[in-house]
Amino acid sequence: MRPRTRSDQAIAPHGWVQALLAVLSALIAMGAAAALGLWAAGATDLPDGAFPRVVAATVVTAVGGTIELSGNAGGLADTQADLTVIPLSVTLTGALVIAAGFLRPLRHRAVAGAGELAGWAARIAVLWLLALLALALGARQTFQLSLGDGTLSDLGDTFGVSPEVGFETDLPPTLFFGLLWLAGVLVLALLVSRGAPLPARLLRFQETVRPAAYAMVVLLLAYVALGIVIAVVVAFTRGQAAATLAVILLGMPNLVWLTLTIGLGATWNGRVEGPFGLPMPHVLDEVLRGSDTATLNLRTLAEYDGRVWWLVAVDAVLLPAAAFVMAARSPARMRAWQHALHMAVALALTVLMICLVGRISAHYGLSVLGIGDLGGDLNGELLLEPEVWSAVGLAALWGLVTGFLGALLARPVRRTGETKTAGTADAGRDSVRP
Template sequence: MSARTSSGPAVSRHGWAQALVTVLGALAAMGAVAALGLWAAGATDLPGDAFPQVVAATVVTAVGGTVKLSGDAGGLAGTEGGLAVIPLSVTLTGALVIGWGFLRPPRHHAVAGAPELGGWAARIAALWLLALLGLALAARHTFEISLGDGPLGDLGDLFGFRPVVGFAADVPLTVLIGLVWLAGVLLVSLMVSRGAPLPGGLLGFQASVRPAALAMVRLLLASVVIALVVALFVAATRGHPVETFAVMLLGLPNVAWLALTVGLGATWDGRVEGPFGLPMPQVLDEVLRTPDVSELNLGTLVEHDGGRWWWLLVADAVLLLTVAFVMAALSPPSVRIWQHAVRMGVALALTVLMICLMVRISARIGLSVLGIGDPGEGLSGEVLLKPRLWSALGLALLWGLAAGFTGASVAHATRRRRGGTGH
């Protein structure tokens, strides 16, 4: 890279190669995490050499793409299914790689022109579009289902049924949502990086938005790190290490960010039925495995498994106060305490909104022959998990206001004691 004021010429000469490295690096990292997680989950045993297609489907869903389930069991049989779940470990891996690659070329420049940043983002987007098309076309497969030795198996043998189920990515929707996901990753990267250059007209944004955005990213990453430590402890002390590693590699942020909202007092409605289940901790599956939709919150966790779950409340309070203090310390001294509180409240509410949209789960599959087998026979099941959105957002706003006010007060008092007037 040249050391001149604008990196435009250098990016123009080398932008496509750097964009290709960024996109391929993200795909390789996401594919590796997905493959290892699926291997730990036993997906290598799927029939028909379907493992590569399942890996592709996992990466597709990680960027918000849609994978549709389908089935064919003949005229006297019925199949139904649906799947909506995001493997956020894969998502987070891709976001970190793309964000790093996007910010690296212009990192030595204090100010970047809008055409420069726009051109650099467009190169990445063009290559990402091609990658999405390839992934969506590869994410399709069909499986033949064994009906077993019970009544379903007897009926299948009698009538010659060979039920098959399959999955296929919705190509147009996957491309559209995948591009929106990329735009979000690039925007958040600019928002949180203190070293990233901005066009001159957006420099005011640096002082007002970046500290809050950075605080929220640190909050999310810190919760994932804590969940990782807990997961490693569980794997080392309570057995089932392979299953635990499968959850870590596919859905650790799902668990961590769900716990973050529960610690804030949010309630999730859910149900677990059939052979499916929710990831660790096992208490989540136990609370929701009921005939009807159940509540998942601090109260039901404590009622079901003792008072140790109150530590979620304590952990959230410590994390929020810490990031609020750091946010205030990184902001200009001219920012008032009430402004910190408002910014923290809004930022936390937006973060919880993102969590609610990404962590929710809806999975359903059913198979019946002449009305037999749904539910029963281990071939049907459902997992549902959805937030009570407005109460979660209201609680996040209140927590953010309180933590922002307290953290800013401590930061201002510390700054006065040190006699500092700068950052």
Template structure:
């Protein structure tokens, strides 16, 4: 008697061991990416064994977790610090490994029913929750803060001050946001894969949105790949390979997806002061290094370098290809307006995600008797945030236009599914 359809067979082949392998593979990939990036950035020499906790902190922020920065100083010394940033290179690596591990049992036929799907996702979520708790508790460390050789250092020597600054993960918030991040990764994996069994009418709903979701994912990942190629060319022709490697392994998606929104016409605001510095391209640092909040958009970029007007051209080409790909992969041929609406919604969600995860906020200040920095380079701030609602409106307009034209092109015989 055949046992291929016995209940629970899929769960047995996609059980706890396979879930553990999936979660561990994602964590190892994220940790390796973060460690190499931080090493290239010069963090390997952190005192007091601080490199490991900093890697753990990078994993915490990569899934949207929060770090609490604090200072331990005497009554005469005051420290203030804050940090909000997501190293999206680490985020993307973890998401890809998790999604691949999650989808593997479906490709092999190990999970064949909606109930098995829920149990398989539950196993991964439970182990991911435990892993998040461990990583969050590991992300804590305290460093001695040098006061320097200037007036601030003299005051520290005079009063015998030995300030220390440290960080620790906000464990409850990190765990909550990390589980939400996992849910988003698994949901996106379900949307772009047609093999995951779903209950009721969900399969038909997925079939209608899958082409647009898959095409947008390919667009975003394709931009990252192009960014890697450009970074390698820059490193080979202009030097600074360590700095370039650090950017690639820690924040390349932050830059290329920022460029995507700028090409659509979005506006960001921010400023850079003190020792903080933005990675390539250098024009970002030039625009944002102002005493007040600066405006970052196509206009301000082209004031420094006219070649940035190519951004909307590149975006237009990429979106037309994405729209055409969405149309030719659709199982049926709906009206043109529906293709346009699907791409508009997908692009708006992508831009919203970029605006939320691309925000950067960092500040550091140190003062003795109310006298801060004193030229010692110990204080500074970095801020970058988007005008979200105008960016979403522009994304909808671009999505509608590109979706309509792409779907129209897909009806041309030589560019349709049959022609291909």
């Protein structure tokens, strides 16, 4: 029997063991990020040994799962609670790890059949759904709220009010959106990786789609890396290392991708009431805190801190850089207006994704005898939503300008499909004549 060559290994079947390793690696990475972030945020102090269940719930929400909050305060009282937020640091960690596990057996390949790719993805999907089901079943817990001292405590003793709040996973939407998240990650991995094989029928799309997808991923990761550097510097100079670590491990993309859209000119609307707080610079919390919905954009932020205009400067540097990367990875025959169009579409879709996953909604309250929320630490609201279509339109406009500029900057770079000049070609032919 002849020894297996590298080519033989490259086309080896993608078995269940490899799929299991990919899924377990992603879940372990996501769980570690969630656990460390929640530990830094002080979640280990939760009663009744709830910390592991909160970690599981965090991982579930990171992949689009739905966590339902419930309350019970006896016959004379009522509790209300809802929460919609995606910890994008955990999401990004899982996406990077599972994408690497998906692409690893496909390396050194030029073309792969649609059936082969579908079979390999299906193995991962089956194991992913089973793991997600186990996490979802474990993500449930009930807490008893303390009424504290004074009037509220007396009121609770008088009426027998002992408020409880709990959470559990809504299984059907969690499994559906978790599978949808996985499909999106695997498709994006195929689009971004230059070395990943595609079915023969899709090869004609790789010259236009892959450079743009790669550039957007580089752009998003660059913002995350820049945010981490700034956060570490702030932690060393101003303290609060634990809070900074919590932001990095749970919500860094939530923060930096928000600033990306604001730098483009986008507007977000929000409100912060009660003990809730945003894992963001103090200026954002100042703008949003109050009883009325506030507008969050360059103008309103500049009224509190003029340094917010640096967000425009950062966009003006990183977007042309991403456009340059896109143009440098594109065929040489592609014209500048085509690069501009591709950049506009790619950036518009990227901002749309940020708007969909970056919104936050949270509320909880306790009422007795039907008399509204009691306020204080027993009532809070947090809201952050984008003006989606204006943000997408501004992104398309920025994409057109920076895409054209990136194409001009990439002209000196030798690219795929570039041909030699006629003189050089003739000289080469003369050199081989007898």
